[in-house]
Amino acid sequence: MSNGSNDFDVTFSQIVWIEKVLRNHKNTLELQRTNDIQFDLERLTGGVCQLICINEYTCGVGHVLEVLDTFPNANIIYIGGNWNGYTLEAKEYCLEAKLGLYNSSEINGALYRTDFWNYHRKDKKGNPSYQLKAAE
Numbered sequence: 001m002s003n004g005s006n007d008f009d010v011t012f013s014q015i016v017w018i019e020k021v022l023r024n025h026k027n028t029l030e031l032q033r034t035n036d037i038q039f040d041l042e043r044l045t046g047g048v049c050q051l052i053c054i055n056e057y058t059c060g061v062g063h064v065l066e067v068l069d070t071f072p073n074a075n076i077i078y079i080g081g082n083w084n085g086y087t088l089e090a091k092e093y094c095l096e097a098k099l100g101l102y103n104s105s106e107i108n109g110a111l112y113r114t115d116f117w118n119y120h121r122k123d124k125k126g127n128p129s130y131q132l133k134a135a136e
Contacts, residue, residue: 052077057084064099102131
């Protein structure tokens with residue numbers, strides 16, 4: 001575990017925040033933090049997840065590929081606070097690759113699901129509601 005710097009410029013406060021969420025999640029059995037922003041999470045409902053914490057206001061496919069290049073075993077990319085979002089292209093890429101892509105308003109619900117990559121909030125009509133942002 002490191003409290004130093006990382007190649008993604010994620011602040012220590014952001015890392016500590018998601019670590020606290022993960023440790024206190026009711027589906028967490030065991031959690032280990034390595035590489036400053038990598039969290040290996042064993043869940044009570046089974047399965048191990050490797051979550052990578054970044055802080056992207058708008059996460060596009062390029063950012064997803066950059067994370068996967070650095071952390072090839074990642075299966076969840078946490079992009080930060082409620083104000084952060086992702087492009088439709090990034091979300092579609094992640095859904096097809098069975099890779100979770102979430103901000104802080106979505107991560108808790110996703111961790112309960114066996115198919116965590118497929119979690120989404122729903123609008124009033126029951127349709128998927130994603131945290132979409134236009135590409136910058």
